[in-house]
Amino acid sequence: MDVFETMKVRQSIRKFRKDPVPREHILRMAEAASWAPTAGNSQNFRFIAVQERETIDRMRGIVDEIVSRITGTGIAGEGKATYQNLFAFAPAVICVVGSPYESATDKLLREKDPERYKTRRFQVNPGLQGISAGITQFILAACAMGYGTCWMTGPLIAKQELESALFVRNPEELLAIIAVGKPDAAPPKPPRRPASEITTFR
Numbered sequence: 001m002d003v004f005e006t007m008k009v010r011q012s013i014r015k016f017r018k019d020p021v022p023r024e025h026i027l028r029m030a031e032a033a034s035w036a037p038t039a040g041n042s043q044n045f046r047f048i049a050v051q052e053r054e055t056i057d058r059m060r061g062i063v064d065e066i067v068s069r070i071t072g073t074g075i076a077g078e079g080k081a082t083y084q085n086l087f088a089f090a091p092a093v094i095c096v097v098g099s100p101y102e103s104a105t106d107k108l109l110r111e112k113d114p115e116r117y118k119t120r121r122f123q124v125n126p127g128l129q130g131i132s133a134g135i136t137q138f139i140l141a142a143c144a145m146g147y148g149t150c151w152m153t154g155p156l157i158a159k160q161e162l163e164s165a166l167f168v169r170n171p172e173e174l175l176a177i178i179a180v181g182k183p184d185a186a187p188p189k190p191p192r193r194p195a196s197e198i199t200t201f202r
């Protein structure tokens with residue numbers, strides 16, 4: 001598949017077949033991610049590929065419990081996938097772990113202009129932008145290899161608890177989860193705004 005076609009056919013997949021994802025396939029996706037641009041070539045992300053059913057179920061249990069505590073409703077039934085826990089129905093759960101990145105510009109602003117520094121760190125956030133580029137390349141590679149993915153931040157409603165379960169320690173952070181597996185169902189593709197609407201020329 002050429003890169004344009006891959007970008008166009010990729011869509012979030014929320015129902016997976018049970019077939020396991022071979023480690024070398026996951027490594028291929030991770031390699032694609034590693035070629036992503038990152039601020040200062042910081043390459044400030046890594047992946048924890050979880051395929052043990054027991055660990056995936058424990059992660060789901062953590063998420064369901066926190067959601068139920070926050071919403072005050074009961075825990076979703078065994079077979080019930082939700083926006084936060086559907087990763088648990090995929091054969092591979094890729095946890096995206098990022099490290100903080102401080103560019104030379106960040107450092108300059110931290111020392112000389114704290115107000116601008118605050119805006120840049122929490123809104124521009126070059127470190128996070130590079131991690132997003134890595135995730136994008138990961139899911140495009142997966143799509144080109146015939147896998148479906150769902151990029152998820154919903155499970156991070158239980159961020160702290162999942163970090164403890166996965167032994168992710170400060171200054172690293174769990175930033176996203178990518179559910180990966182062979183697609184079982186592909187819903188209609190969500191529409192997009194046309195290029196002419198999202199682009200202006202000056």
Ligand SMILES: Cc1cc2nc3c(=O)[nH]c(=O)nc-3n(C[C@H](O)[C@H](O)[C@H](O)COP(=O)(O)O)c2cc1C
Pocket residue numbers: 010011012013014083084086150151152153154155189190
């Ligand atoms: C940062 C980010 C977080 C997302 N979190 C979730 C999530 O927690 N659960 C989910 O089902 N989909 C999640 N999605 C998928 C989006 O809903 C999906 O990309 C969007 O609706 C467009 O659909 P498409 O990916 O099929 O083109 C997330 C996507 C992104 C980029």
